[in-house]
Amino acid sequence: VTDRIVARFPSTADDAAIQNTIKAYDLVDTKEPSRRLGRRVLRVPRARIAEVISIANSLHEDPATLWATPEILAPVVKQQINDPLYNDQWHLNNLGGVANLTADADIDLPEAWSLSSNPDPAWMIHQGNAAIVVSVPDPDGVDTQHPDLAANSIGSRGGVTDPHGTGCAGLAVGDGNTIGGRGVAPFCSLLGAEATNSSEAVDAFDWSVEHGAAVISNSWSITTLFQDLVDAIQSAVADGREGRGCVVLFAAGNDFGTVEQNNPYAALDEVICVGASTSMDVHAAYSNTGESDDTVDVVAPSGPAADSEFGTFTNTDARGQYLRTTDQTGTDGYNNSIPLGPTDLADLDYTELFSGTSGATPVAAGVAALVLSTNPDLTAGEAKQILYDSADTIDAGHADYPRFYGNGRVNAYEAVQQALIGHYTTGDLRFQDIVGVSWELNPRTIGAGGTFELAGVELNSTQRAQMDRILAAWLVLDMEDVDNGTEVSVENGLGRLISHCPPTGSGNRRPVIMSLPVDEVIFQETNGPFVLRNNDWLFGTVKLYEASLSVLYVHADSETDPTVTGGWRFPQPGVPGSAVGWLWGYLDSSPEHVQTGQPLEEQASTSTY
Known part of the structure; x- marks a missing residue:
């Protein structure tokens, strides 16, 4: 205590x-x-x-x-990932040092999990948010009662005939618990749907959208484009998630050929086409490439199988390692089949021999789910762009890089960081004169080398609570007799120099605008009040009539916020409280905005920085 x-x-x-x-x-x-x-x-x-x-x-x-x-200072216990297969899930965190593993040939997932999108614990959603639903339509269905999937499952459609869909689901949203492995977004929700043909795939897409899917991961192919299925995909991207759109991903396919010939749905502009890279950080030989540079969008880690028949599986394949994930429970999964059985895990509910673009796609889908967990207001297009912009360049010397790798290997850490910035900077952009102190009738005189404490010119915690993110801040001083060559500065209570301003010229009175570091404004209550210093040791005194703190900030969307109000004031030199009007003219060069005197809310513009 x-x-x-x-x-x-x-x-x-x-x-x-x-x-x-x-x-x-x-x-x-x-x-x-x-x-x-x-x-x-x-x-x-x-x-x-x-x-x-x-x-x-x-x-x-x-x-x-x-x-x-x-106040009780209880020690914070570092969260331990105690899923027993996690240390072998190299695609999440690859430290190298083991045969067939290239260090950092992964998606930087622990780094992404360590991020927080808000200081409030309720917003600690860096491992997924249950409100973000990942749907996995699959020809085999999904075993949503699997012990590593059941807690995240919110619904299923159809049956379970084989283990493929279950392995995909585990890679995307395998639960964070004390058993098995862990998915990329372990706290997101899951929908599983059986889709054995084009008609069932249409129904699976429509059903997924109706049940709130945010991400739809498809590790399957159909070589013919059916307009009804194309329309269902495009509708999900355009209209899903209450108009923000579903992020739809398709596997490039494992045919040693091109995406266009073998899985034309993956080549649709609306979807993210996912190819496969290996634990050696190179293109997986089986992963289909694009006929054009913009077909394959990203790659994600998967297994190394290098022949069309896949051959005999072995976890010591010299071309890389396979993926560990969920398997169909009991004796019906990959783990109980030949030739897999002799080399697979002892626990039949899991396999360490998953591979193909079927594995890469749900890994990328999990990253998309983390992005939307961090910033659920992103549109599908914005989330796609984040995955592209945040991808790592691998095998940089490859002569035909875009057709093989697209934008690169997905990076969860970089993607969540970009989404995190979006979370803080999406909303109403507002400018407000926070506080003003006037000495109009008795201007303060500051002698050569003298100082004056600007008591009361500060952003307090109540005001700070209304601001999602402060973008910039200024101190506006209404001053007189700052001679040519004179310099005034502002310091905080710690004595550190913050800013300088130019002279006004002898005999002139005008607002002097001083840009302030944002962190000094935020923590001003801790660091102490601003102190104005007259650095002119030769030419005498200056006069101060008014000091105002003005802030440009992003205000988070809110239906009720009666506390943040105000208006821009017309600049009238000599009239108390008018300096902020000069500042807005300085920012925008549009004095008509200032003259209206309308409330800030009515003039706010929506921007993303």
Whole structure:
């Protein structure tokens, strides 16, 4: 237990009421910033350290608070991945050092899992979000009752005839538990659908969309284009996921030929065509290539089989290693068949001999699911582009790279990072004058080498909680008599120089705009107030009439947010509170935007940075 108490006050409580409660308990407000309205970190005076728990209990019972608790520094236990096959799932994390493994010939999955899309634990969705559903239509169906799939399964259609679809599902969304292996997106949901022919494939697509699929992974082929199936695929991409579109992936195929000839559905512009790379980080010989440079979109790791008949499987194949994944339960899976049996795992519910673009496709689908888990507002097209832009270049010297590799091997870490940036920067772009302090009737004089503390010119935690991401910040100073060659600077409470501004010229009064590092604005309550310094040691004093802190930020979408309001003010030198208008003119060169004086919400534009 420390000397601090964490309390949450109602969002409707004004600051004066909160401060009165804090004072009543003889506590000190640390003013630490928080994204949660009403959250305060309070310090107990040294003389009352022994009473921390009793004070916290009393504050918790006080109707002025929602809750209060003493700060207890409990150690954080690092999450251990204890699925027994995980260490052998090289496609997720390839450390090399073993025969037939090239280090980093993987999708950088542990790095992706380590990311968080929001400081709030409720948003720790870097291993998948149950709201993101991955559908696996397959000619064999999917054993959704498999012990590594059942917890994630939300529905199935048709039966289970063979193990192929079950192996695919495990690679995409195998559960994160203490058995078997783990999928790329272990906490996403699963739909399994049997599709043995084109008509059933149409039904599987429509059914998947109706049941909320976000990603549809297809490790199968039909050599003839049927318009009804093409239309079902295009409809899923355009209209699925409440209009944002489903991400649809198709296997390039294992025919040692071209995608166009062997699986034309994978060549459709709307889908992601996935080829296979090996644990040696090169193109898998069987993986179909494109007749054009833009057919194959990405590759993902899979097994090394190098002849059309696949030959006798062995996990010591000199051309690379195979994939470990779920198998049909019991004695009906790959693990109980010949010639696989003698070299496969002891647990018949899993196999270590999965391969082909059938394995690569659900791996890429799992990455797509992580992207949408991180930022569910992305459209299907935006998610596709993230997979392309984030892919790793491998086998860079290949003479015909695009036809074989497309954009490269999928990289989960880079993809989630790009989606993470999108999560923070999608919403209403807003500009707001946060606070202004005026000395119009009694301007502050700062002598040569002197300083002046800008008390009250700060972004507090309540205001910060309304901002999803601060893009830029400025200090706007209404100053007079800053001579030519004069320089003023702003420092924080730690004494570190933040910014400089140009002179106004002797006898002139005008707003001086100083750009501020965003982190200094966010943590200003911790670092102390800004201090204005007159660096002119030769030419005397300057005068300060007004100081305003202005912020350009992204506001997360919200149906109700009555606290963020305001308006741009027309620039009128000499009129208190007008400096921010000059700043908007500086940013946009459109003074008519300032003159309207409309609320910020009515003039907000939607942008993605």
